[in-house]
Amino acid sequence: MSTLLDKCRADAEAHARSEYPREAVGLVVAVRGKPRYIPCRNQSEEPDHFVLHPEDYAAAEDLGDIVAIVHSHPDCGPEPSLHDLASHAASRMTWWIVGLKDGAATWQEMQAAGELPLEGRVFVHGAIDCYTLVRDYYRQELGIILPDFHRKDDWWHNGDNLYVDNFAKTGFVPVDTPEQGDLIVMAIGSPTPCHGAIWLEGDVLLHHLYGRLSCKEVYGRAYRECTTHIMRYRG
Numbered sequence: 001m002s003t004l005l006d007k008c009r010a011d012a013e014a015h016a017r018s019e020y021p022r023e024a025v026g027l028v029v030a031v032r033g034k035p036r037y038i039p040c041r042n043q044s045e046e047p048d049h050f051v052l053h054p055e056d057y058a059a060a061e062d063l064g065d066i067v068a069i070v071h072s073h074p075d076c077g078p079e080p081s082l083h084d085l086a087s088h089a090a091s092r093m094t095w096w097i098v099g100l101k102d103g104a105a106t107w108q109e110m111q112a113a114g115e116l117p118l119e120g121r122v123f124v125h126g127a128i129d130c131y132t133l134v135r136d137y138y139r140q141e142l143g144i145i146l147p148d149f150h151r152k153d154d155w156w157h158n159g160d161n162l163y164v165d166n167f168a169k170t171g172f173v174p175v176d177t178p179e180q181g182d183l184i185v186m187a188i189g190s191p192t193p194c195h196g197a198i199w200l201e202g203d204v205l206l207h208h209l210y211g212r213l214s215c216k217e218v219y220g221r222a223y224r225e226c227t228t229h230i231m232r233y234r235g
């Protein structure tokens with residue numbers, strides 16, 4: 001007997017085939033307890049990536065509870081890429097991947113992972129990076145949900161200004177002296193303010209530098225000298 005989840009898989013597979021050779025992305029939403037596949041737009045400009053359109057996510061959330069994030073692997077098996085593994089862990093949601101290879105569809109399901117610890121994370125750009133840590137700190141410690149932004153690796157050298165451009169949108173205002181939970185923005189190895197850290201009592205930063213593990217360390221002179229903004233969340 002086929003179940004409603006089988007129907008979701010069939011709908012997701014049909015969507016994946018219609019988007020081929022691009023990656024398709026969609027959501028499984030429980031609408032009054034019944035799972036339904038909702039096709040979404042993939043905003044990614046890179047061929048082997050997906051970025052779920054935030055409007056589609058918001059619309060799906062209005063329909064019901066999001067059960068799973070689904071994406072396709074054209075001409076590949078359903079095994080998660082390294083980026084998939086990191087994004088899956090950071091999303092704390094169930095993922096389904098459908099591989100389309102030689103005309104056949106194969107599935108892999110990844111159960112929702114628990115919270116990532118704030119310290120000791122491995123850096124994966126765009127999935128587990130300095131802004132992921134900022135978002136997770138705000139959600140876990142302060143109950144504040146900051147929006148996510150798609151970011152290409154090396155955006156700070158390519159004309160993007162993720163932190164500065166999004167301050168107003170995310171409800172941050174500049175201040176002179178940091179307090180617990182303020183966002184310290186720094187230009188490290190680039191003229192663009194590209195690195196965000198959380199300031200904690202005792203003059204300590206909680207942050208995640210490129211290529212390092214996330215950690216707490218003293219907000220020393222080197223970090224002060226490259227600080228461009230101290231920002232406080234006002235909502």
Ligand SMILES: [Zn+2]
Pocket residue numbers: 071072073080081084097
């Ligand atoms: Zn993938």
